[in-house]
Amino acid sequence: MFALANTLKERGVLGLNQRNAEYTLWHNPRHLYPLVDDKLTTKRLAEHAGLAVPQLYGTIEIQRQVRTLPELLQPYEDFVIKPAQGSGGDGIVVITGRRKARYRKVSGQLISQEALDHHVANILSGLYSLGGHPDKALIEYRVKFDPIFESISFQGVPDVRIIVFLGVPVMAMVRLPTKMSDGKANLHQGAIGVGIDLATGKTLSGVWNNEIVIEHPDTEHPVQGVQIPWWDLLLNIAARSYELTGLGYQGVDMVLDRDQGPLILELNARPGLNIQIANQAGLYPRLKLVEQCHSELSGLEARLAFAKERFHCPPT
Amino acid sequence: MSKRHLYVLVTMLCALSLGAFAYKTLILKFPLIAETQASLWDIEVHISFHAKNKPVKVSLFLPKNTRRYAIVDENFISHGFGLSTLKDNQNRQAIWSKRRAKGKQSLYYRGTVHRIEVTEPPADKSAPQSETSTLTGAKLEAAKAVLNEIVDRSADTSSLVSELTGRLRRPDRDQNLLLLLGKKSTAEKTLHVAAEILALARIPARIVHGVRLQSHSGQPQFVHWLQVFDGGLWKSYDPETGNPKLPDDYFTWWRGAEPVTELTGGSGLDMTVSIAPNQEEAIEAAMLQSQFAAPKFLEFSLFALPLDKQAVYRVLLMVPLGAFLLLILRNVIGIKTFGTFMPILIALAFRETQLLWGIILFSLVVALGLSMRFYLEHLKLLLVPRLAAILIIVVLLMAILSIISHKLGLERGLSVALFPMVILTMTIERMCIVWEERGAQESIQQGLGSLTVAVLTYVAMTLPHVEHLLFVFPELLLLLLAGTLLLGRYSGFRLLELRRFKALAQDSG
Incomplete structure (x- = not known):
């Protein structure tokens, strides 16, 4: 047991206690949390800074507004409804089309207007929000993901997460939905996490349920060695989100849209640690390195160059 | 830095x-x-009442030295009342009085008794006058009939009393006894009837009231027994068994038929008794x-507090220990629980229900509540009304469980009422949401995790030696605080994280 702990420590694996005690508690001032805990705030912040986000169709903030939902949805064939303060992807409904009076979910299942209303009411009452606070429901553009992911994801939208420390991208992964994860991009629900080489934007091996995989279990296409398109732009957006929020340690979640390119989905002040499993590498040495060299890095370009140079992954 | x-x-x-x-x-x-083995006991009586701005008099029977117990120390807190103590050959009585008092009044008596071993009972030379019977009419005839029956079946006073108490305990078919006992017979009433019948036989008898000197979890109840003058000395009879031998921890308080405390000139008389082993x-x-x-x-130690408050602090001081253990289980081991301090509150409830019953009752309430919650899911209720509905259901479930277990004669089941119902409600709601979103396995896992942590904290919080240590040396809590602060900066792995990151340690190793 201690041997295992020592091995993990040697490899620089960051544990939950260490992440909290040495990174989030130090580098993420509490008063900045509301900027990322509410997706609506994040969206406005990003738009203001000129970063692309999925277009907002409308919000529903009070129970009474739920009645106007059909009218609000009228112009759109497909859309996404999500809680503004949700966590871990809970409470997100993706509608891909309509069939008579019903909506078609991404799984192909049909859902009635009444059921959709109830779902929105649940979001408003805080069912999916952190701490059960009353929440808002956002209705936004449904991302049509880049064809590159067509062969290596099941139903849902794959997203790219980059951990940014003091403005320097330190680790990245792409999360691929599977049948098991029910189209959701959450690792603990059965999605595949695939590490990305920061220097090139090429995928490394993947992890599925704590096992290393090189093929997508549903499509049987290789997940390794895939070049993520728009990689430099993705890194650029991630690094800029440090100035956006001021949070020293954050996870930037982005999606790649077929037409619009990278869009920021959300920012996370307490990003999970599974990214280490996907990359087969510990975060700690990279964070230490950034801490040491941080004072010498002035400007966005210097930070990006630093990340690409230092966090290049030699194929093992 | x-x-x-x-x-x-x-x-x-x-x-x-x-x-x-x-x-x-x-x-x-x-x-x-x-x-x-405690040989010293602290007894405290707290009398409270409302005075009505007129002369007030309160009387309280006091314990006195007996063959088995000696009072080594006693004091009164009178709050401006005049105090006098009276003594006759049967009882000691304290009388508090005041010309004019208004509002809520509190009086205290506190005594320390010492267990003494006297093997030779002192011979009571003067045979007491037997009380004359107060019975008349039909009751007198009934009593005579009963007496005749039992005299026939006994050889001496001792066997007569055994026979009498035996019959009084089971008056089922005897019309005479039923008449004497009336509709509602209490232990005290039974003893009165016994004394009356013995008076008819010219055997001196009296009722004695006392308490059991043992650690009580709640309010100690008064116990009543019979003393009969036989062969030159008073003999006590256990009302439960009829044996002329009492349990060792019976402590005589007062004798006779009057209530222990009486009040004139006020209302709302309330008396609480606390008994605790003295710290030696x-x-x-x-x-x-x-x-x-x-x-x-001394003035600032916990021993300066009233006894019932001391008992509260004995429990309260154990809570930090539970919190510390919880901290280790969550942050060092990595067990997931519902709600941060929920397991401690459940563990506190376990103190009253005992462990096995606690686990059974907790699981029952949560399981039943959860099934009701799943039903509520279909009604599509908003959050706060839904929570209120679950709370109401939880209270109802608790009441039903209490009634059922009472009917089945399982008195422990009654203590379900001590569970913190708001915490149960939140647990049910959280469990249900996790169930829906992350699946049954995750939900049950977290539920069992919470229960395990609750059981472990319960075990830690009930260690008698630790309880003694923390009560006598509350400064040890600072040590716990120091440990907690240190753990607040603990940045090592959680034990269960090792399993999660195992894949990272394997490959190139």
Whole structure:
């Protein structure tokens, strides 16, 4: 047991206690949390800074507004409804089309207007929000993901997460939905996490349920060695989100849209640690390195160059 | 920088805690281990009532020295009332009086009794006058009939009393006894009837009231028994068994038919009795000594509190220990629980219900509540009404469980009422949401995790030696605080994380 702990420590694996005690508690001032805990705030912040986000169709903030939902949805064939303060992807409904009076979910299942209303009411009452606070429901553009992911994801939208420390991208992964994860991009629900080489934007091996995989279990296409398109732009957006929020340690979640390119989905002040499993590498040495060299890095370009140079992954 | 600050603080706390602890053990000689056999007991009576701005008089029977117990110390807190004590050959009585009093009044009596071993009962030379029977009419005839029957079946006074109490305990078919006992017979009433019948036979008898000297979890109840004058001395009869031998811990309080306390000139008379084992001569001695070494010291110790408050603090001081254990289980081991402190509250409830019953009742309420919650899911209720509905269901479930277990004769089941219902409600709601979103396995896993943590904290919080240590040396809590602060900066792996990151340790190893 201690041997295992020592091995993990040697490899620089960051544990939950260490992440909290040495990174989030130090580098993420509490008063900045509301900027990322509410997706609506994040969206406005990003738009203001000129970063692309999925277009907002409308919000529903009070129970009474739920009645106007059909009218609000009228112009759109497909859309996404999500809680503004949700966590871990809970409470997100993706509608891909309509069939008579019903909506078609991404799984192909049909859902009635009444059921959709109830779902929105649940979001408003805080069912999916952190701490059960009353929440808002956002209705936004449904991302049509880049064809590159067509062969290596099941139903849902794959997203790219980059951990940014003091403005320097330190680790990245792409999360691929599977049948098991029910189209959701959450690792603990059965999605595949695939590490990305920061220097090139090429995928490394993947992890599925704590096992290393090189093929997508549903499509049987290789997940390794895939070049993520728009990689430099993705890194650029991630690094800029440090100035956006001021949070020293954050996870930037982005999606790649077929037409619009990278869009920021959300920012996370307490990003999970599974990214280490996907990359087969510990975060700690990279964070230490950034801490040491941080004072010498002035400007966005210097930070990006630093990340690409230092966090290049030699194929093992 | 801040780490050094933390270490300095922790060192100071440890030094303070251990210093006070060492001073109390080494110099004042406070006992480290609780004595198992208590020979000293503290008895405290708290009388409260509302005075109505007119002359008030309160009487209270006081315990007096008996063959088995001696009162070694007693005092009264009278709050401006005049106090006199009366003594006759049967009882001692305290009378508090005041010309004019208004509002809520509180009076205290506190005594310390010592168990003494007297083998030779003192012979009571003067045979007491037997009371004349007060029965008349039909009751008198009934009593005579009963007496005749039992006299026929007994050889001496002792067997007569055994026969009488035996019959009084089971008056099922005897019309005479039923007439005498009336519709609602209580233990006390039964003894009255027994005394009346014995008076008819010219055997002197009296009712004695007392308490059991043992650690009570709630309010100690008065017990009543019969004393019969036989062969030159008073013999006690256990009303439960009819044996002329009482349990060892019966402590005589007063004799006769009057209630223990009476009030004139006020209303709302309430009396609470608390009994606790005294912290032994060792602490008494230590306290005497500390009065010389540190005169102010005693005034600020927990022993200066009233007894019932002391009992509260005995429990409260264990809560930090539970919190510390919870901290280790969550942050070092990595067990997931519903709600941060929920397991501690459940563990506190377990103290009253006992472990096995606690687990059964908790699982029952949560399981039933959860099934009701799943039903509510279909109604599509908004959050707050839904929570209120679950709370109502939880209270109903608790009431139903109490009634069922009472009917089945399982008195422990009644203690389900002690569960914190709001915490149960939140647990049910959270479990249900996790169930829907992350699946049954995750939900049950977290539920079992919470229960395991609750059981472990319960075990830690009920260790008698630890309870004694924390109560006598509350400064040890500073040590816990220091440990908690240190763990607040613990940045190592959680035990269960090792399993999660195992894949990272394997490959190139």
